Amino acid sequence: MSSILEIKNLYLKAGEKELCSDFSLSLKKGDKAVVEGSSGTGKSTLIHTILGFFPDYKGSIRFMDKELSPETVHFFRTGIAWMPQQITFRGKVLGFFEKTFDFHVNRHLRPTEKEISDYIGLFKLDKDTPDKKFEQISGGEKQRVILMVVLLLKRPLLLLDEPVSSLDEENKTVVTDVILGNPALTVLSASHDKTWNSRCTINKPF
Amino acid sequence: MNTTADILWIDLLIGQTMLIVPLIIFWYYKTGLILDTLIATVRMSVQLFLVGVYLKYVFEWNNPWINSAWVMIMVIVASLSISDRTKLKHRFFFIPNFIGVFISLLVVDAFLLGYIIQLDNVFDARYYIPITGMILGNSLQNNIISLNTFYKTLKDNLPEYHFALAGGAKKSEALFPYMREALINSFNPTIARMAVIGLIALPGTMTGQIIGGSSPEMAIKYQIMLMIAIFSSSVISVFLSIWVSMKIVFDRYQNLNLGIFREKRKK
Ligand SMILES: Nc1ncnc2c1ncn2[C@@H]1O[C@H](COP(=O)(O)OP(=O)(O)OP(=O)(O)O)[C@@H](O)[C@H]1O
Ligand SMILES: [Mg+2]
Numbered sequence: 001m002s003s004i005l006e007i008k009n010l011y012l013k014a015g016e017k018e019l020c021s022d023f024s025l026s027l028k029k030g031d032k033a034v035v036e037g038s039s040g041t042g043k044s045t046l047i048h049t050i051l052g053f054f055p056d057y058k059g060s061i062r063f064m065d066k067e068l069s070p071e072t073v074h075f076f077r078t079g080i081a082w083m084p085q086q087i088t089f090r091g092k093v094l095g096f097f098e099k100t101f102d103f104h105v106n107r108h109l110r111p112t113e114k115e116i117s118d119y120i121g122l123f124k125l126d127k128d129t130p131d132k133k134f135e136q137i138s139g140g141e142k143q144r145v146i147l148m149v150v151l152l153l154k155r156p157l158l159l160l161d162e163p164v165s166s167l168d169e170e171n172k173t174v175v176t177d178v179i180l181g182n183p184a185l186t187v188l189s190a191s192h193d194k195t196w197n198s199r200c201t202i203n204k205p206f
Numbered sequence: 207m208n209t210t211a212d213i214l215w216i217d218l219l220i221g222q223t224m225l226i227v228p229l230i231i232f233w234y235y236k237t238g239l240i241l242d243t244l245i246a247t248v249r250m251s252v253q254l255f256l257v258g259v260y261l262k263y264v265f266e267w268n269n270p271w272i273n274s275a276w277v278m279i280m281v282i283v284a285s286l287s288i289s290d291r292t293k294l295k296h297r298f299f300f301i302p303n304f305i306g307v308f309i310s311l312l313v314v315d316a317f318l319l320g321y322i323i324q325l326d327n328v329f330d331a332r333y334y335i336p337i338t339g340m341i342l343g344n345s346l347q348n349n350i351i352s353l354n355t356f357y358k359t360l361k362d363n364l365p366e367y368h369f370a371l372a373g374g375a376k377k378s379e380a381l382f383p384y385m386r387e388a389l390i391n392s393f394n395p396t397i398a399r400m401a402v403i404g405l406i407a408l409p410g411t412m413t414g415q416i417i418g419g420s421s422p423e424m425a426i427k428y429q430i431m432l433m434i435a436i437f438s439s440s441v442i443s444v445f446l447s448i449w450v451s452m453k454i455v456f457d458r459y460q461n462l463n464l465g466i467f468r469e470k471r472k473k
Contacts, residue, residue, distance in 0.1 A: 074374075
């Protein structure tokens with residue numbers, strides 16, 4: 001079977017700083033990959049590049065057999081679910097949820113109240129989390145809220161930027177089980193976390 | 207109309223000393239606005255003086271081409287001063303501003319002068335020039351606030367914008383919140399001002415017409431029409447300028463070109 005994501009000979013630069021010069025990676029369905037490296041090596045930039053936010057790269061990035069280009073970038077952005085390392089949102093948590101599912105391509109996926117409350121239970125979030133201001137919930141709560149959106153989008157590839165960095169051990173185990181324990185999900189993550197990284201099937205230094 | 211009391215030139219000069227009070231306040235609070243205020247006052251006076259001289263001839267000739275050329279110059283200056291007062295570069299924003307201002311004027315002028323006031327000659331200097339000038343001058347502020355709000359909010363919330371794009375939003379969907387915010391920020395004060403007109407504010411045109419000797423009734427009819435023309439044209443030009451600029455300042459991956467922002471204005 002052909003790969004979901006195929007990166008070949010990627011060369012990345014941020015300003016004058018070279019982030020990688022010959023990075024390659026191939027992900028098949030069900031793979032769980034993590035790029036590891038100390039802070040500032042460019043893991044987040046790699047993820048941004050795959051999503052087309054950083055067109056200044058050399059090399060090849062293919063998702064489901066399409067090369068990243070201005071013509072295919074929308075295909076990438078509707079086929080990949082991204083969990084950013086940091087995100088701002090001015091409004092309530094519920095509004096944060098609804099926003100993504102208001103976009104035309106996602107309307108048919110709009111979650112039911114039950115789906116949302118199931119996830120809230122699964123991720124051990126307070127029941128009133130949806131009514132809180134997004135900026136007022138904690139870093140770990142934000143991570144789980146974003147993960148809910150990412151999972152509810154039901155997309156063929158997940159790009160997770162530090163998915164468990166702010167979680168306590170208990171929640172970390174839950175999240176790791178839900179994502180890395182699900183054979184149907186294909187994941188590329190950036191992480192420093194031992195628990196998470198040890199359960200990934202592909203570990204790439206970056 | 208010879209009954210209108212004239213202002214002596216010398217008194218006009220003395221009248222300008224009124225500015226000392228605002229200047230002291232600006233100076234005390236280190237606003238850095240003093241030089242700008244002085245320049246703006248001098249520009250305003252010189253420009254009005256020249257315009258006065260110029261208009262005398264324009265009214266005598268009353269040639270549609272000359273009148274239109276004059277309006278064209280006003281549109282160009284307006285477009286430049288919009289990007290001048292925002293923190294955005296002319297290079298990117300002159301054309302969007304020009305298109306927005308020009309088209310909104312065209313539509314509103316045609317409707318107001320051609321249909322409502324029913325001029326035989328739409329380009330009649332006596333109507334065409336002052337009315338166009340009023341519309342232009344009043345929409346300037348809205349254009350400045352909305353452009354600033356749109357691009358500043360977008361820049362300050364880039365992760366949010368990226369998250370929307372990555373979520374599968376079309377560009378127009380991803381930019382929707384910023385257009386919304388720009389419109390609200392820019393027109394909230396305008397609407398509030400319109401709501402109290404006549405109660406606590408007598409607008410310029412009306413004041414001018416009444417001082418000039420027109421009946422209050424006629425002045426009111428003109429004022430109502432003008433307010434609505436100004437408001438409509440402002441919204442149209444704000445929307446068009448932002449919409450056209452959206453075609454220019456994003457790359458083919460919908461990323462915002464961060465080179466559109468000017469460095470901070472020097473004190
Ligand atoms: N637009 C930019 N212009 C210049 N330098 C940039 C830009 N974006 C990122 N960088 C630099 O690129 C480097 C990589 O940043 P990045 O966020 O990708 O690192 P990271 O590996 O994700 O770090 P962390 O583990 O802390 O999340 C950093 O040194 C950063 O300062
Ligand atoms: Mg990072």
